[in-house]
Amino acid sequence: MDSELLSKISSFPEAVSFFAVIFIVFSSFVSSFVSSIIGFGGGMLLLGVLALNFSGSVIIPLHAIIQLGSNLNRLIFFKFNVKWTIIIPFSLGCIIGVPLGGFFSLSINENIIKILIALFIIINTISRIPALNQNRLFFTGILSSFLSTIVGVTGSLISSVIQSYKLQKSEYISSCAFLLFTQHFLKCILFGLLGFAFIDYFLLIFLVIIAGIFGTYFGKFLILKIPEKILLYVIKFILIVISLNLLINGISNII
Numbered sequence: 001m002d003s004e005l006l007s008k009i010s011s012f013p014e015a016v017s018f019f020a021v022i023f024i025v026f027s028s029f030v031s032s033f034v035s036s037i038i039g040f041g042g043g044m045l046l047l048g049v050l051a052l053n054f055s056g057s058v059i060i061p062l063h064a065i066i067q068l069g070s071n072l073n074r075l076i077f078f079k080f081n082v083k084w085t086i087i088i089p090f091s092l093g094c095i096i097g098v099p100l101g102g103f104f105s106l107s108i109n110e111n112i113i114k115i116l117i118a119l120f121i122i123i124n125t126i127s128r129i130p131a132l133n134q135n136r137l138f139f140t141g142i143l144s145s146f147l148s149t150i151v152g153v154t155g156s157l158i159s160s161v162i163q164s165y166k167l168q169k170s171e172y173i174s175s176c177a178f179l180l181f182t183q184h185f186l187k188c189i190l191f192g193l194l195g196f197a198f199i200d201y202f203l204l205i206f207l208v209i210i211a212g213i214f215g216t217y218f219g220k221f222l223i224l225k226i227p228e229k230i231l232l233y234v235i236k237f238i239l240i241v242i243s244l245n246l247l248i249n250g251i252s253n254i255i
């Protein structure tokens with residue numbers, strides 16, 4: 001193996017401290033744990049943590065590949081218990097929405113991206129996005145993937161649509177995971193074509209995904225033992241604190 005390649009895959013990015021790596025890996029465990037129990041929220045939590053440690057141009061691609069692995073893990077743990085009639089129209093919408101979002105994101109200042117992420121998380125935390133009609137899956141695919149390519153997460157929007165199908169808990173979580181997997185897969189292809197060097201973050205990505213596997217496992221094990229409302233309130237508080245920190249940081253850098 002080439003020595004330069006070996007060095008890249010066996011080390012962390014220079015700009016990130018060891019403490020930050022530990023914090024990000026732990027956040028991955030918590031985010032996967034949360035998503036396994038309530039279906040969404042974990043992606044926003046991890047996004048907020050990444051945004052505190054990386055520049056705007058790194059946050060979304062890094063979050064995309066981590067969430068790709070996280071949602072695949074969730075699908076495996078829940079045995080792909082997916083409502084397949086949802087998948088095709090949504091995926092077709094993603095094929096349109098992801099390139100549009102990528103084109104738009106290239107013209108945005110990195111600090112503006114951080115501010116948009118913070119505002120998006122705050123809005124999603126304080127008030128849920130209104131549910132869209134389940135027959136508008138193609139439109140939802142375009143809209144959610146466009147926004148996801150810019151701000152990173154649209155799990156609550158996807159969740160609101162899936163909830164309209166009145167699925168069983170495991171089928172609901174699996175369906176959300178498959179739609180998010182599709183979305184992040186297309187985003188990874190896009191960012192790879194745009195030149196993002198995923199290999200430079202290989203070790204960090206690997207550890208974060210492994211932590212996510214354990215988080216998903218414990219989430220599945222405790223899914224019926226932890227009151228959702230209590231967990232939801234705790235996560236909302238954490239998300240608000242992270243988002244306000246991110247918002248203040250983004251605004252101060254612009255000013």
